[in-house]
Each structure stands twice: as C-alpha cells, then as structure tokens.
Amino acid sequence: MRPFPRSASDGGAGSCDDACVQRLLPAPSRPLTDEELVEAYEFPLSRPCLRASFVMSLDGAVAGGDGNSRSIASASDRRVFSHVRLRADVVLVGAGTVRADRYGPSRLPIAIVTGGLDLAPNLPLFAEAKASTPRTLVFTSAQAAPSAPAWLHEHADVIACGDETVDLSGVIGELGRRGLGRIHCEGGPALLSALTALDLVDELLVSVSPLIVGAPPSEHLVSVPGGLLGSRQWRAVHVLAEDGTVFLRLRRS
Numbered sequence: 001m002r003p004f005p006r007s008a009s010d011g012g013a014g015s016c017d018d019a020c021v022q023r024l025l026p027a028p029s030r031p032l033t034d035e036e037l038v039e040a041y042e043f044p045l046s047r048p049c050l051r052a053s054f055v056m057s058l059d060g061a062v063a064g065g066d067g068n069s070r071s072i073a074s075a076s077d078r079r080v081f082s083h084v085r086l087r088a089d090v091v092l093v094g095a096g097t098v099r100a101d102r103y104g105p106s107r108l109p110i111a112i113v114t115g116g117l118d119l120a121p122n123l124p125l126f127a128e129a130k131a132s133t134p135r136t137l138v139f140t141s142a143q144a145a146p147s148a149p150a151w152l153h154e155h156a157d158v159i160a161c162g163d164e165t166v167d168l169s170g171v172i173g174e175l176g177r178r179g180l181g182r183i184h185c186e187g188g189p190a191l192l193s194a195l196t197a198l199d200l201v202d203e204l205l206v207s208v209s210p211l212i213v214g215a216p217p218s219e220h221l222v223s224v225p226g227g228l229l230g231s232r233q234w235r236a237v238h239v240l241a242e243d244g245t246v247f248l249r250l251r252r253s
Helices: 034-040 075-085 095-100 150-155 168-177 189-197
Strands: 022-025 049-056 090-094 110-113 136-140 156-160 182-185 203-208 234-242 245-252
Touching: 034 075, 034 234, 049 075, 049 189, 075 203, 075 234, 075 245, 090 095, 090 168, 090 189, 095 110, 110 168, 136 168, 150 156, 182 189
Parallel strands: 049 182, 049 203, 090 110, 090 182, 110 136, 136 156
Antiparallel strands: 022 234, 203 245, 234 245
16 A cells, blocks of 8 residues: 555655755745655654554545555655655554555554465565564454464564454554554555554554556545544644645644
C-alpha cells in the first residue's frame, strides 16, 4: 500500500539539494528546504500516536496494474516518504502488504498484523535480515499463535493479542509498552479500515499521485467492504506539492 525502500538505510530516492517541495498550506506558500520538510512531519509530543500513510492515484487506486504500490508512487513521494518514515519508532503493516510489496529489512522494527500467520521465510524481510536488523514483531490471535512455525520464532517475536482475532487496540497498547509509541502504519486497506473503525488513527498522511491508473476495483481503497469506516472529522495540518504529487497531512479533530 506504500512504496517500501528495500535498502537498509531506508533511502531509495536520494535527496533534494534545492528547495523542491512547495508548501501550499499553511500560508505563506513557499518552497521548503530538506530540514524544513523533516520538521513538517515531526510527531506530536503526545504518545502513543498512530499515523496511517498511503499513496493513491487520482482515480483512487492504491496499487498499479502490477498490484504493487511502488508503480503509482512518484520520485518525490518516495523521497518524502523516506523522511516521514524515519520520524517513527515502528512500522505497523498487514501481512498482505508485506507480501505484495516484498518488504525488506529496515532501520525500524516492523510490526506485522496477521490473523493467519501467512508469512514465508523467503520474504526479504526475513531472508535478508542482518544481525543489526531490529527484530520483527508479529501480532496474531491467541488461537493462531501456537501454530507459528519454528523459523518464524527464530526471526520474530510472535505476540498474541486477542482471542480469535487480532485485537488492534491491544496491539497499539503493546507497542506503547515497548517504548514504540510513534507508530507509522502503511496499510493495507483492510488494516487501515479496521483501525479507523476503532478510532485508533491520529493522523492520515495521503500522497495523491498525478496518475489515472484504471486498475481493477480490487486495487482501490473503496473496495474494502464498507470503505474506510468511522465518521471522524479530519483537519488539514499541511498541504505540500512537488511535480504534481500532492501531500496531505490530516489530523483527527
């Protein structure tokens, strides 16, 4: 659901020496330096704080025709995303997104939500991990946890939250207890919908790519049964733009 830099440094897009990103809101509208861009995405002081981040096309697709979010992400989106991600303590993501986007090792611990433990040892996140790679956290239900294979226990902490299904409120609480209160969620759509339905999302970071994809309905955010649930009002913290890509930072009212 979000482009995922595969390198250990989480870069993948390079940096911009000049002021490339234009701030449209709040006024005054002007270009931002890289240092100001980093400041624009600092987490609120309160913890825990859950951010949900995703990229979508003009027609609402969250993946291209190849089923991957990287194919709809611009170079500017990848660069901004690399800045944003490193403001967090942990990355929260669904198992389907880990598989589809072929997540690799990261400077940050990756927390995976999976009801069925449908993960494989050849996923880059596990196969390419180094001794310095933060240990992966796998959140599942108490019903599923005993079936976790030995290889998964070698690569990750398997944590039961909830009885028959994963208790997302419990996941957020457990991350906070581990000192991982600044949470950056990268989807997928089903996880994002579940989090918004429980009113657990504090901020939405939306990158709108200047593309019309024409992807099948299954690749659109609204394809999730019920769409993004909840009736929470959101307010714009800032609106940025570069090369046609618009970056929205929204905070719940």
